[in-house]
Amino acid sequence: MPEIKPEQIADAVSFTAIDNNFFKTVRISVNFVLPLSKATAAPNAVLPFILCRGKDFTATKRRLENLFGAQLNPRVQKVADRQVLSIDLELVKSEYAKKDLLPEAAELLCELITDPPASRGAFLKKDTEAEKQNVCGLILAEQNDKRTLAVKRCTAIMFDGEPYGLDKYGELDQFTALDGKTLYKAWQNMLKTAVVEIIFIGTAGAEEVKKIFVKYLGGKREPVSFGAVQKPNPCEEYGEVEERMNITQAKLIMGYRTTDILPGDLRAFEVMRSLFGGSTTSKLFSNVREKLSLCYYCSASYNKFLGLLMVDSGVLEENVRKARESIDAQLKAIGDGDFTDADIEGAKLYLQNIYRSTEGSLQQLSAYWLSEILAGTMRSPNGAADSFDAVTRDQVIAAAKSCWLDTVYLLAGQKEKTE
Amino acid sequence: MIYQSKILNETTEILSHHSGLTVILCQKPGAVSNYAGFCAKYGSIDTRFKLKTDDSYTEIVDGVAHFLEHKLFESEQGDAFTLFAKTGASANAATSFDKTNYYFTTTRNFYEALKILLDFVTHPYFTDQTIAKEQGIIGQEIKMYDDMPGWRVYFNFLGALYHNSAVKIDIGGSIESISKITPVLLNKIYSSFYSLRNMALVVAGDFEREKVLSLCDERLSYAPEIEIVRNEKPEPPELVKNFVNQQLEVVMPLFQCGYKLRKPTAKEEPVYFAAGESLCELAIGEGSALYRELYDSGLINSNFGGGLDDSRGHCCLIFGGESPAPETVAEKIKAAFTDLSKGISDEDFSRIKSKLCGRILNSYNTPIGAGRIANEAFFSGVAPFAHAEAYFGLKKSDLESMLANEIDNGCFALSTVTGFEKQ
Numbered sequence: 001m002p003e004i005k006p007e008q009i010a011d012a013v014s015f016t017a018i019d020n021n022f023f024k025t026v027r028i029s030v031n032f033v034l035p036l037s038k039a040t041a042a043p044n045a046v047l048p049f050i051l052c053r054g055k056d057f058t059a060t061k062r063r064l065e066n067l068f069g070a071q072l073n074p075r076v077q078k079v080a081d082r083q084v085l086s087i088d089l090e091l092v093k094s095e096y097a098k099k100d101l102l103p104e105a106a107e108l109l110c111e112l113i114t115d116p117p118a119s120r121g122a123f124l125k126k127d128t129e130a131e132k133q134n135v136c137g138l139i140l141a142e143q144n145d146k147r148t149l150a151v152k153r154c155t156a157i158m159f160d161g162e163p164y165g166l167d168k169y170g171e172l173d174q175f176t177a178l179d180g181k182t183l184y185k186a187w188q189n190m191l192k193t194a195v196v197e198i199i200f201i202g203t204a205g206a207e208e209v210k211k212i213f214v215k216y217l218g219g220k221r222e223p224v225s226f227g228a229v230q231k232p233n234p235c236e237e238y239g240e241v242e243e244r245m246n247i248t249q250a251k252l253i254m255g256y257r258t259t260d261i262l263p264g265d266l267r268a269f270e271v272m273r274s275l276f277g278g279s280t281t282s283k284l285f286s287n288v289r290e291k292l293s294l295c296y297y298c299s300a301s302y303n304k305f306l307g308l309l310m311v312d313s314g315v316l317e318e319n320v321r322k323a324r325e326s327i328d329a330q331l332k333a334i335g336d337g338d339f340t341d342a343d344i345e346g347a348k349l350y351l352q353n354i355y356r357s358t359e360g361s362l363q364q365l366s367a368y369w370l371s372e373i374l375a376g377t378m379r380s381p382n383g384a385a386d387s388f389d390a391v392t393r394d395q396v397i398a399a400a401k402s403c404w405l406d407t408v409y410l411l412a413g414q415k416e417k418t419e
Numbered sequence: 420m421i422y423q424s425k426i427l428n429e430t431t432e433i434l435s436h437h438s439g440l441t442v443i444l445c446q447k448p449g450a451v452s453n454y455a456g457f458c459a460k461y462g463s464i465d466t467r468f469k470l471k472t473d474d475s476y477t478e479i480v481d482g483v484a485h486f487l488e489h490k491l492f493e494s495e496q497g498d499a500f501t502l503f504a505k506t507g508a509s510a511n512a513a514t515s516f517d518k519t520n521y522y523f524t525t526t527r528n529f530y531e532a533l534k535i536l537l538d539f540v541t542h543p544y545f546t547d548q549t550i551a552k553e554q555g556i557i558g559q560e561i562k563m564y565d566d567m568p569g570w571r572v573y574f575n576f577l578g579a580l581y582h583n584s585a586v587k588i589d590i591g592g593s594i595e596s597i598s599k600i601t602p603v604l605l606n607k608i609y610s611s612f613y614s615l616r617n618m619a620l621v622v623a624g625d626f627e628r629e630k631v632l633s634l635c636d637e638r639l640s641y642a643p644e645i646e647i648v649r650n651e652k653p654e655p656p657e658l659v660k661n662f663v664n665q666q667l668e669v670v671m672p673l674f675q676c677g678y679k680l681r682k683p684t685a686k687e688e689p690v691y692f693a694a695g696e697s698l699c700e701l702a703i704g705e706g707s708a709l710y711r712e713l714y715d716s717g718l719i720n721s722n723f724g725g726g727l728d729d730s731r732g733h734c735c736l737i738f739g740g741e742s743p744a745p746e747t748v749a750e751k752i753k754a755a756f757t758d759l760s761k762g763i764s765d766e767d768f769s770r771i772k773s774k775l776c777g778r779i780l781n782s783y784n785t786p787i788g789a790g791r792i793a794n795e796a797f798f799s800g801v802a803p804f805a806h807a808e809a810y811f812g813l814k815k816s817d818l819e820s821m822l823a824n825e826i827d828n829g830c831f832a833l834s835t836v837t838g839f840e841k842q
Binding site: 021022023024025049057058061062064065066067068069070071074090091092095096097126129130133134137138140141143144145146147245246247248249279280281285289290293294295296297314315316342345346349350352353354356357359360361362 | 498505509555716741773
């Protein structure tokens with residue numbers, strides 16, 4: 001397989017072509033990477049949605065439907081200190097559609113991004129109001145889901161005052177002040193200053209798509225530059241926050257930090273994370289769930305950009321203390337070398353399967369490469385998978401020892417009133 | 420028998436293994452990851468059954484199918500997850516209304532993992548002790564769902580639609596119902612529903628057919644003929660009620676609304692489903708006038724979605740999301756269906772057909788997608804590509820006839836979840 005490399009097609013605009021003939025669809029993912037900040041998060045978050053409307057909301061949707069149901073998907077993500085505004089387009093390959101849809105679809109995508117309807121330096125009022133409401137609705141929907149909410153609250157507490165502590169959509173109270181002008185300015189700023197990452201996955205047409213993007217995004221720009229994310233300082237003390245709502249099951253989140261952070265070699269940390277709380281043979285699954293029977297889910301996720309290890313679990317409130325102790329004990333056990341060689345092998349095989357599997361899904365492959373591009377690592381999924389073989393037992397122990405508990409967050413039910 | 424679809428460029432073979440098991444092979448050359456699913460035609464709606472040789476029916480308490488799924492991963496030697504870990508395969512299981520599927524996907528060691536799958540599903544091990552342990556875990560799973568408004572609003576909707584079908588009952592059952600589960604009950608159910616004659620093995624991806632079949636020869640024993648009599652009470656066409664609300668800790672109301680439909684026969688099913696999905700798109704798909712009206716006025720957001728929902732025990736059109744005014748949204752959806760009966764333009768029909776054909780092609784992008792569709796079709800008694808190809812052959816008159824004969828505004832219900840009223 002030829003090496004995959006982002007190609008600079010304009011000032012801070014790069015195009016990454018991934019040759020893949022397996023799928024029945026092709027995908028173009030356009031990602032605008034901007035600093036995540038309190039002042040700009042909300043207006044930026046509306047942009048992918050308002051741009052996908054085009055000149056006329058319904059006419060745009062119908063045009064896509066007529067292109068064999070091409071799917072246009074606006075999204076907002078946060079990656080460390082960056083806010084990523086994405087518009088993905090997926091469409092049926094020409095051999096199934098019996099005609100080449102790609103040039104028209106790529107033109108449409110570029111038109112949507114660069115030529116939204118506006119008047120006198122402002123987006124139209126009806127478009128602005130509709131999309132503000134939509135994003136506010138998405139924020140409220142996330143708050144409806146208590147598992148998501150608990151993870152978000154813990155993150156906000158751990159990263160208070162830092163960009164990653166902000167909601168990816170911005171805060172609800174910031175939306176009232178947004179109007180067509182502020183959004184228009186945010187859009188101009190996005191076009192001028194964002195680092196643009198375009199990912200194309202398909203078998204033919206990459207050159208043609210690239211030319212279309214050069215035509216639309218090839219002008220002079222003033223791109224923003226990103227520094228390295230600051231390494232956290234180890235800390236002896238941890239914070240405890242408890243919040244209450246009318247719910248039946250307590251959501252326990254334990255946030256750990258580590259100095260193992262990009263651009264270092266993080267393979268050992270990934271193996272440690274998988275051994276700790278990744279797979280169904282992990283320490284958390286086999287002890288907190290299977291042995292102690294305390295919960296249904298208890299797993300650990302890892303953010304390589306920030307050195308954040310987060311355990312997410314749902315337990316009865318009376319069992320919270322037991323669960324906390326057990327979670328902490330599992331991490332300590334890894335630090336003490338309390339695991340077998342077979343455990344490490346299992347953790348590595350688990351990771352290797354996950355990495356290799358990304359080639360089997362268009363969405364996962366696209367997300368994988370965006371993450372590699374943003375991390376500056378550019379490992380192929382198979383190359384990354386193979387690299388886990390070299391991780392040693394001592395490295396796994398060291399990775400576990402590098403973690404310290406930062407915050408314990410509990411979202412629990414209302415306490416009975418005693419009168 | 421080998422089925423080929425030129426439209427989809429897919430091939431599926433269905434054969435009867437001499438053990439009694441149906442084996443479904445979906446070849447996808449070039450796949451990086453292979454899928455295998457070992458599936459019993461037994462789910463949460465199978466609450467009462469007997470074998471032909473039994474005198475009386477066995478009543479099954481709520482949540483047993485799901486409980487059994489959890490328990491099957493255990494054997495005297497340990498759990499199946501530990502065995503899968505040695506292959507790197509990612510394994511899991513899922514209980515739905517009408518089936519229980521044990522599956523894995525893997526990029527390496529496929530035949531090793533397949534052996535493990537065939538072995539653990541055919542070797543049950545239930546003890547009082549392991550059952551007690553699982554009651555704690557599943558108890559927390561049930562509580563997790565109790566806090567999920569999206570789950571509650573869906574089951575409440577089914578509760579408004581169905582008098583008799585057990586689809587209205589939470590798949591996991593309740594803490595009370597699962598406390599009644601014993602090894603004897605699990606063994607009785609296992610020996611009936613997990614007969615190879617009531618199961619299917621689906622393999623999808625890039626694999627060697629002969630190796631899969633020889634593993635079946637090696638690991639599976641002959642299963643005697645079995646006849647399961649499921650006592651399903653007939654479901655009347657009427658609703659139980661047309662509105663249901665539950666209060667939960669939410670900041671924005673959630674809703675599900677839609678039409679209770681007749682359960683089509685296997686022969687009708689492909690065109691019925693394609694026509695149903697098409698009508699949903701015409702009425703309230705992203706390109707419809709109503710979608711825009713609701714979206715622009717903030718009555719729905721981009722999480723809104725809908726379509727045809729079905730199982731062996733139900734069939735309905737369902738639409739849902741979050742809304743500050745679910746009642747208004749529901750009324751407008753009903754009105755949009757009424758408007759459709761005034762006539763569907765050729766232009767709209769061809770646009771929706773194009774959209775849905777693209778969506779169907781997309782669903783065959785992965786081995787797991789292709790495998791699950793084949794399994795679904797087999798259990799419904801339909802040929803593997805019939806559902807997908809129905810979209811390509813759909814006629815406007817199919818939609819018109821469905822609209823005229825199947826969709827009744829008297830069978831439209833709304834379920835909402837709203838926040839607690841402040842005292």
